[in-house]
Amino acid sequence: MSLVAGLDIGGTKMAVALADRSGTVLDHATRPTPAMEGPDAILTTATDLVRTVGGTEVVAAVGVGAAGVIDRRRGVVVSATQALPGWAGTDLRGELSRRLGLPVAVDNDVHAHALGEQWRGAAAGYADVLLIAVGTGIGASTVLGGHVRHGAHGVAGHAGHVPVAAAAGVACACGGQGHVEAVASGPALLARFRSRSETDAAHLAEVARLAAAGEPVAAAVLAFGGTAAGHAIGGLMNVIDPEIVVIGGGVPNCGEPWWQPLRAAIATEVLPALRDVPVVPAALGADAALLGAARLAFTLLP
Numbered sequence: 001m002s003l004v005a006g007l008d009i010g011g012t013k014m015a016v017a018l019a020d021r022s023g024t025v026l027d028h029a030t031r032p033t034p035a036m037e038g039p040d041a042i043l044t045t046a047t048d049l050v051r052t053v054g055g056t057e058v059v060a061a062v063g064v065g066a067a068g069v070i071d072r073r074r075g076v077v078v079s080a081t082q083a084l085p086g087w088a089g090t091d092l093r094g095e096l097s098r099r100l101g102l103p104v105a106v107d108n109d110v111h112a113h114a115l116g117e118q119w120r121g122a123a124a125g126y127a128d129v130l131l132i133a134v135g136t137g138i139g140a141s142t143v144l145g146g147h148v149r150h151g152a153h154g155v156a157g158h159a160g161h162v163p164v165a166a167a168a169g170v171a172c173a174c175g176g177q178g179h180v181e182a183v184a185s186g187p188a189l190l191a192r193f194r195s196r197s198e199t200d201a202a203h204l205a206e207v208a209r210l211a212a213a214g215e216p217v218a219a220a221v222l223a224f225g226g227t228a229a230g231h232a233i234g235g236l237m238n239v240i241d242p243e244i245v246v247i248g249g250g251v252p253n254c255g256e257p258w259w260q261p262l263r264a265a266i267a268t269e270v271l272p273a274l275r276d277v278p279v280v281p282a283a284l285g286a287d288a289a290l291l292g293a294a295r296l297a298f299t300l301l302p
């Protein structure tokens with residue numbers, strides 16, 4: 001029986017899953033990402049994690065879903081956020097492969113997330129899937145015919161940088177303005193609530209609790225975020241024509257005060273033929289990227 005290791009390298013946490021060909025997780029380990037210690041420390045932690053679940057005795061190949069823009073052909077990190085200083089330029093595949101003596105495949109974490117949900121999660125059984133992750137940023141991945149679409153420059157999936165009317169004039173982290181991420185990401189919603197309410201909230205989960213209890217400012221902020229994200233997602237659906245849309249990330253945990261406006265905004269945007277496309281929450285949570293990475297690893301095996 002061939003087993004693989006799926007690695008998830010995020011800005012704050014790293015995890016590994018030992019998985020079989022059916023997507024069953026046999027072992028699992030997690031460590032904090034030594035983000036401030038630089039890429040070498042991250043690679044060392046990644047290597048340790050793979051050894052934790054059996055190393056070369058057990059593991060036949062390694063798949064990695066990593067934060068940042070990843071050139072999956074070269075296996076190199078092209079660019080990364082400030083959360084991972086020095087991460088850009090890291091030869092992720094080459095270094096891990098050399099240190100472990102195993103074949104390694106890499107992709108970015110949102111694409112891995114989508115592969116995981118399509119394999120064993122909310123989109124299992126669907127071939128054409130649009131996954132949107134709404135969290136610290138907003139990302140997406142399109143799986144068509146079971147394959148992730150990377151685009152000509154490896155940039156496909158940057159759904160956060162789709163313009164929406166609600167973001168007009170608002171500066172975006174990418175250097176542009178008017179993009180949905182600037183107003184509908186988790187941090188943007190928390191900042192919006194804080195600027196409008198006397199109540200202090202340290203986390204978006206507190207805003208969600210207030211909204212669920214009927215607090216009007218919290219409810220309005222989540223409705224604003226859901227609506228903005230919904231307009232962007234509806235527009236993307238018209239371009240991609242997915243069989244199913246899966247929504248992951250932390251913001252969907254805000255519940256109905258976010259979901260209901262999201263669904264309403266999607267309904268106003270989509271073409272008539274797409275009105276019945278299911279829009280569902282991601283099912284696997286943090287395990288999605290791990291399973292997607294494991295599935296990536298199986299592409300390396302006969």
Ligand SMILES: [Zn+2]
Pocket residue numbers: 160161172173174175176177179181
């Ligand atoms: Zn942007």
